[in-house]
Amino acid sequence: MCRALSEGGRRCPCTNGDRRRAYQRMRYAARKAAQTDATDTTTPPEAQHTGEAAAPTALTARRQDTARAAAEALAAIRAAPNPNNPDLHAAYTAALIDHGAVLRDLATGHIDAELHRHGLDDAAITAEAAAFSQRFRQAEDDLTAERAGIAQRFPRTPGEPANPDRDHALADARQRYFRARADIAAEAKKRTAEINDxxxxxxxxxxxxxxxxxxxxxxxxxxxxxxxxxxxxxxxxxxxxxxxxxxxxxxxxxxxxxxxxxxSKARAHYNTAAAQRTRRQQVEVLDLNYALNHGTFRRAGNYFVDSPEQMASGTGTFTDNFARPYTTVPRTPDNERRIAALLERHNADSKSPARMEFATALTADGQPEHVIYVRGPHTRARTDTSTVSAExxxxxxxxxxxxxxxxxxxxxxxxxxxxxxxxxxxxxxxxxxxxxxxxxxxxxxxxxxxxxxxxxxxxxxxxxxxxxxxxxxxxxxxxxxxxxxxxxxxxxxxxxxxxxxxxxxxxxxxxxxxxxxxxxx
Known part of the structure; x- marks a missing residue:
């Protein structure tokens, strides 16, 4: 569900026929009632303080009727044994529109009065637009007049070489024009935002x-x-x-x-179940099982885990637990000596050395076990879908x-x-x-x-x-x-x-x- 903007369309069919005539009759009745009220009643105290006209009696009375009808239509929708009843849907929608039309018309008078009072009605804004347009044209006329004056001061004859004074005067005139135009545009842009807001x-x-x-x-x-x-x-x-x-x-x-x-700078949206991705950095641990069997460490094809420490202790993620049998060995003097020798050769021509580390894990029967693992020099980023959420x-x-x-x-x-x-x-x-x-x-x-x-x-x-x-x-x-x-x-x-x-x-x-x-x- 995204927002997008485009112009176009044809005339609304709902403004024709019975609906339009009924709407016009209602508005006519409201105006007549307002005129009657103006001769028979005084403006309420709250309207005197705010400067607002009293709400038309006909609309005020109709408001109670349409509110009641909308509430009854809503109750019928909630109580309907068949939620897909088209007649109920049509009646509910019509009741909402009728009640909303009364609220709209009650607000309309206040809106029109306030827009006129602040000089923000369409006629005033169109006039203001014409004034800015005239200022743009005046800047162009000023440039034309300056060019004509420069041409008179520095007449050009055929075959005449470039005149630095004339060129300098023309450049100054253009710069004044562009500055004036930019100033008018900046003022107009600010005024446009003020008007819209x-x-x-x-x-x-x-x-x-x-x-x-x-x-x-x-x-x-x-x-x-x-x-x-x-x-x-x-x-x-x-x-x-x-x-x-x-x-x-x-x-x-x-x-x-x-x-x-x-x-977001991308297209705005609402998603009921957007995948939420988590970016995490994984650390390389070397394959000790391969190294002890082949007498050398792999240069590639080692394991990347979320946490080398938790991997070695047996408390890591699924990825850590998968790598653990291959990347840890019991900490014995012989294993420690052999791995140290292999590491010395491995790091001899490496800019980023790997290093041997130790951890304590628990065996299946709950006994502590000391293990060796080797942290590699490389890391990599991994993106996982952690959950889904409305967004x-x-x-x-x-x-x-x-x-x-x-x-x-x-x-x-x-x-x-x-x-x-x-x-x-x-x-x-x-x-x-x-x-x-x-x-x-x-x-x-x-x-x-x-x-x-x-x-x-x-x-x-x-x-x-x-x-x-x-x-x-x-x-x-x-x-x-x-x-x-x-x-x-x-x-x-x-x-x-x-x-x-x-x-x-x-x-x-x-x-x-x-x-x-x-x-x-």
């Missing part, structure tokens, strides 16, 4: 403001098994990312067993959020049922397209076509929950709201509109509000 923070705050009224976040512990080896900043990032998921969901995921969290790799907070979402949905039907049903409904009858090598996606109206990937048979995994969490928490994919994407540091600035997918956003909010919630009804 601030917009994501505003959206995240608004969504979790509503979700926190539904259930608890940030109070459950989930500690990776390699927690002590993680950097302090990565440990803090893991705790912050875990807090994006409901406490009960986190507790359930932690109970699945050990999980490693590793920073998350990441490169930043966004990829960690994505991959932890895969952990949350691991063997979790309360997430998987909804995402699989959502994907089935949105992609049925549409052709598959190659995404990468053996990866295929079904391209619908998703904000990114990678979300249409469904190649995890027999699991609860899709890319809908993980990509949706990136959008919700980090503003990825235009936040699923259709926010424009731009890079202010590029001279040719053309804001790219991301595709909005309000239904997908509602699904994610519904899952966070409902899945793995304790039965309170």
């Amino acid at each position: 601030r917009r994501a923070e505003i959206m995240r705050t608004a969504y979790y403001r509503e979700l926190s009224q539904e259930r608890s976040f940030g109070n459950a512990e989930f500690t990776p098994s390699n927690h002590a080896k993680m950097t302090r900043s990565d440990r803090a990032m893991f705790a912050t990312t875990t807090a994006l998921y409901p406490d009960e969901m986190v507790t359930r995921s932690a109970a699945l067993g050990d999980m490693l969290a590793k920073r 998350v790799t990441y490169s930043d907070a966004r990829s960690m959020t994505h991959e932890l979402a895969h952990r949350m949905e691991d063997r979790n039907p309360e997430i998987g049922i909804a995402t699989k049903e959502f994907l089935r409904r949105r992609t049925t009858g549409l052709p598959k397209q190659r995404y990468y090598k053996k990866e295929f996606v079904t391209e619908d109206s998703f904000a990114d076509r990678y979300m249409g990937k469904d190649q995890y048979p027999g699991t609860e995994h899709t890319e809908l929950f993980s990509c949706g969490m990136e959008a919700l928490a980090h503003g990825r994919f235009g936040g699923l709201r259709g926010h424009v994407h731009l890079d202010l540091s590029t001279p040719d600035l053309r804001p790219i509109a991301n595709r909005a997918d309000p239904e997908h956003l509602a699904l994610i909010l519904g899952l966070l509000a409902t899945a793995n919630r304790p039965d309170t009804h």
Whole structure:
């Protein structure tokens, strides 16, 4: 389960027909109710202090109804004798989307107001992009004007030799242009990061403001098994990312067993059973059995063991015990004398000498036995598969959020049922397209076509929950709201509109509000 990014897709079929009209009717009713409230009621004290508008009464009332319906659908899923009942799956998914749509719409007004207040709405950002683009063009115009002035000061005639003053002036003009362009690009890059971070923070705050009224976040512990080896900043990032998921969901995921969290420059992933490899250094011990029988030590073909001392004492690993009959002999005066003579000849032309050592082992009847072994000069590295463990790799907070979402949905039907049903409904009858090598996606109206990937048979995994969490928490994919994407540091600035997918956003909010919630009804 990996994160990948790509643009593409077609218009969402779910925005047509009955669903769209029902959604528009609900929004119209909410606006009318808000207008009525504005004439009949006063703003609550808490809204007066924060500057926020009162929540529309129609949405507030609907919230109670959709929350109840989602809880009932969840209870039906848990109690179903047939866990593969498609009607129950469809009803559960629809209930989650309906409840999530209410939470989304309650947050929308606050998000739009905050973005406008901070000058971060799409219109303001497009204007800011145009201003940076104008500065890039102005730098080019300045260079053109300087070149024209230099040409007037140092006119060139045919056959004239190179003019050092003219060449020097042109070089200075180019250097000023490149410095100006670099300064504008650096400022624009910094501003782009500020815009993206601030917009994501505003959206995240608004969504979790509503979700926190539904259930608890940030109070459950989930500690990776390699927690002590993680950097302090990565440990803090893991705790912050875990807090994006409901406490009960986190507790359930932690109970699945050990999980490693590793920073990696490679493609981020979640693996339910990744082989964990241990690299160890083995030490050469010489074959004494061969040496005493043939009057010389082998130059090659000796044994490599994990610990010569434990090998000789009979307390080593399987590899040590296998080598022990060939690499140890009883410590007698004769054996000690013969091995010393052999070693003297062996080390005479060797840069790294071998050396004779002694150990005490126990015989089969528990009696001590003194033995001789010879430590060789060579070592080698050996990599073994020590165990398997669930594993998350990441490169930043966004990829960690994505991959932890895969952990949350691991063997979790309360997430998987909804995402699989959502994907089935949105992609049925549409052709598959190659995404990468053996990866295929079904391209619908998703904000990114990678979300249409469904190649995890027999699991609860899709890319809908993980990509949706990136959008919700980090503003990825235009936040699923259709926010424009731009890079202010590029001279040719053309804001790219991301595709909005309000239904997908509602699904994610519904899952966070409902899945793995304790039965309170």
